[in-house]
Amino acid sequence: MAAKLTFTSAPPAARARGADLPAVLYREYALLARNRAYLILGLTPMLVYLLLVNTSLSNLVQVVDYRGLEVRFSVFLLPMTLAMSVVSAAGTSGTAVFQEELSGVATQLWSYPLRRSRFLLGKLIAGVSLVLGQSLLGLGVAAFIFDFPFAPEGWIGLLTTLALAALAFNGLYLAVAMTITDFQAFMVLSNVSIPVLVFSAPSLYTVDSMPLVLQWVSAVNPLTYAINGMRDAALFGFADAWPEMLVLAVMAIISYGVGGRALLNRARNM
Structure with a gap:
């Protein structure tokens, strides 16, 4: 009689499949921690606008009329600096996709029993963590330097919209990186x-003060909804910011759907 093979624990293949997401997360965080150049490039634009542009223009433009509310320029400019951090860090996450291919790491990854969904999920979590981490660092610096008159609901709304913006733009740049095959x-x-x-986008100015052509462009600019969403949530609460939050959520869903399909096609061609 043939001996029956039994496992006292999960089979090796099952253990490998169960460990693929933690392995991807460990690898992504290790790459982000070691690549200090990209971290600096992601933080620099935000800090420049926060510390230089904000402090300089605050003496010139002290108060902005935003939807009938008199807002100090330092408060008005905060969502723009956070949005710039989001976009810069999202671009860094997209660049990492090409680095993996150029170094041959992507080919090695697909040689292992790695589920594509877990790879994309690991990229999502690591990329959004980078975006949020840099943005929260900038927000902490801004809160230390400037006095923001936000209520607790305003802070919660600002952080919620910031998280949705991080999801949306990280997904957008990741989808573009997965779709485009030319690194340059x-x-x-x-x-x-x-x-x-x-x-x-209405970053340094309100929509009403923009030229008519730029107003049309801002209507289809996804960053407009991130900036206005953070402003509305911080100054007026969730009730005024939910349309922008909805746009960002839909943008995130579509971006990750496109990125996931592009990832499958890209993996098959390796």
Whole structure:
């Protein structure tokens, strides 16, 4: 009689499949911690606008009329600096995809029994953590320097909208990185898109003060909804910010859906 093989614990394949997400997360966090250059590049634009532009322009433009409310310029500019941090860090997450392919690491990853969904989920968690970490650091610096008159509901709304913006833009840049196969094209698109997104949105000014053409552009600019959502949530509460939050949530769902499909196609072609 043939001996029956039994396992006292989970089979090796099952253990490997169960450990793929922690392994991806460990690898992603290790890469982010070691690559200090990208961390510096992600923080620099936000700190420049927070410490230099904000303090300089606050003496010139002291108060902004935002939806009938007189708002100090330092308060008005805060969502813009947080949004810039979100976009910069999201671009860094997209760049990491090409680094893996150019170094041959991506081919090694797909040689293991790694589920594509867990790889994408690990990228999502690590990328959003990077975006939120940098943004929260900037928010802490801003709260230390400037006095923000936000109620507890305003702070909660600001952080909630910031988290949704991190999900949406990390998914957007990840989807673009998965879809585009040319690293140089992605770098050009990533570097050009940041100033275009920032300055075609109501970042330093209200929508009403923008030229008519830029008002049309801002209506389709996803960063507009992140900036206005954070402003509305911080100043007026959740009730005024839910339309922008809904747009960011839909954007995140679509982006990760497109990125997941592009990831499957990319893995098959390796």
